[in-house]
Amino acid sequence: MTGEPTEPRTERLFRGTGEHYPDDVALPEPPPWRRPRPDGTARAERPYLIGPEQVEVVNAALRLRRPLLVTGNPGTGKSSLAYAVADELGLGPVLVWPVNTRSTLTDALYRYDAIGRLRGEAPAPGADHEPNASAGVGSYVRLGPLGTALATRHEGRPRLLLIDELDKSDVDLPNDLLHVLEEGEFTIPELARLPESPDGVAVFTEGSQERVTVHRGTVRCADFPFVVITSNGEREFPPAFLRRCVRLELPDPGRQQLQDIVRAHFAEAGPDVLAEHWPKVCELIESFVVRRDLGGLATDQLLHAVHLLRQGVQPDARHLREAVLRELRDGGGR
DSSP states (O other): OOSOOOOOOSSOSOOSSSOOOOTTSOOOOOOGGGSOOTTSOSSOOOOOOOOHHHHHHHHHHHHHTOOEEEEOSTTSSHHHHHHHHHHHHTOOSOEEEEOOTTOOHHHHHEEEOHHHHHTTOOOSTTOOOOSSHHHHHHTTEEEOHHHHHHHOEETTEEOEEEEEOGGGSOTTHHHHHHHHHHHOEEEOHHHHTSOOOTTOEEEEOTTSSOEEEEBTTEEEOSSOOEEEEEEOSSSOOOHHHHHTSEEEEOOOOOHHHHHHHHHHHTGGGOTTTTGGGHHHHHHHHHHHHHHHHHHOOOHHHHHHHHHHHHTTOOTTSHHHHHHHSOOGGGTTOO
């Protein structure tokens, strides 16, 4: 192709006619929060704004080193809170345990590849082929997110574990968690019954090739991790479980907070990036608040609408409103 690239189109990108998009025209930039970090990780840093009262509750849980049980409507930022705390306090990559109806405590603690060991398959990538049997078993053990949170630290600080949507779990799972969260330790039976080794057994951790040493089959934390548990309020938890948590209810953000959230999310594009669109943005926020209170909308949906508006798309057109700003309680997702 010759000549200088033209500006990205603000009209339709995909036309549905078979007409090819010009090779010398870049697609529009995605929203700032949908761009990967420079280090290649998928989740980009996003500004996180909550009220001072909610900040104090988070700090109370941090000081007490008790699990923080975060509830609120979908889209209020329950999961994002964990990433914001980890970023500000330098707690390292967030360990995530997404819970569903089939989740068990063992899933979160460790996984043992018994079949692979019986078949004589190669151990996990990066494993050393140790000469003694006890050490070799460790190559087939990988700690889960909760097990890794207990066994590791990040530069001398506790790890942060996000237990996402615990209310979707089997009814017994919250009670199963009590002992581990209270005592900060658990036993791996496959390692506990091995002949004792003075050097312990090295096992892999969640999401990396880092290894930690387990002695006598017991993983014991040197520092309690900070655990953030989210719930959409689909059911109640047992009193014994609630007693061990610090509870935080995230309210739906009001109009002024929504304006602050919108500004913060687009701040990296420049202080005036929304200036020409601001009256329309305020109209979107007003409409969003009304529709949210009637049928449930998530703040992410408002941000999506503002990004489309910034790129010359009218998100309040009926067909786009149904796609982007559809109420969550009307089959639009969780």
